[in-house]
Amino acid sequence: MDNRITGALLMFVFLLMTITYAVIEDEKGSFGLFISWPSFLIVAGGGGGIIFMRKHTYQEHELGLRLKNELILAGWLGFLIGLVLIFEGMQEWWVKSFFHSGPGIAAAAITPFYGYLCGTIVEAFFTKDVKSIVLSRSEEEE
Numbered sequence: 001m002d003n004r005i006t007g008a009l010l011m012f013v014f015l016l017m018t019i020t021y022a023v024i025e026d027e028k029g030s031f032g033l034f035i036s037w038p039s040f041l042i043v044a045g046g047g048g049g050i051i052f053m054r055k056h057t058y059q060e061h062e063l064g065l066r067l068k069n070e071l072i073l074a075g076w077l078g079f080l081i082g083l084v085l086i087f088e089g090m091q092e093w094w095v096k097s098f099f100h101s102g103p104g105i106a107a108a109a110i111t112p113f114y115g116y117l118c119g120t121i122v123e124a125f126f127t128k129d130v131k132s133i134v135l136s137r138s139e140e141e142e
Contacts, residue, residue: 004124011120039078039110043118046074064127068119075115082108 023030050070051063058066086104 007124008121015117033106034110034113036107036110036114039107039114042078042081043071043074043111043114046077047071047115047118050074061128064123064125067126068123071119071122072112072115075112075119078111078115079108082111 019031019034047067047070050073051067054066054070082104086101086108
């Protein structure tokens with residue numbers, strides 16, 4: 001089995017084990033807290049849009065690394081969007097609202113989580129082996 005597939009499976013197993021332990025131990029959360037289609041869409045769509053805009057600035061073998069960076073950036077942009085939406089609701093009684101903003105901040109934190117998770121997986125599967133590229137170019141020069 002390819003080391004990328006083994007590594008991805010290992011990562012998912014340990015993430016699921018950690019989340020399961022936290023949910024069972026704490027008894028307050030659930031797996032549903034880690035699933036958010038809007039968060040995934042902003043990371044995938046935003047990261048894809050950014051990489052498309054910057055496509056002319058990178059070489060072909062750098063696709064995975066660049067896409068990872070753009071997915072992480074899109075995750076943080078999603079987090080900032082979430083914070084804007086949370087803090088917009090704090091108007092008159094901002095002190096009271098501030099103490100009840102925990103669930104909103106937790107929901108906003110899912111986008112950087114998706115950005116880092118998806119970015120790591122994409123980097124592993126979409127970055128070409130630089131050694132083979134260098135070897136093939138040196139053979140072409142001969």
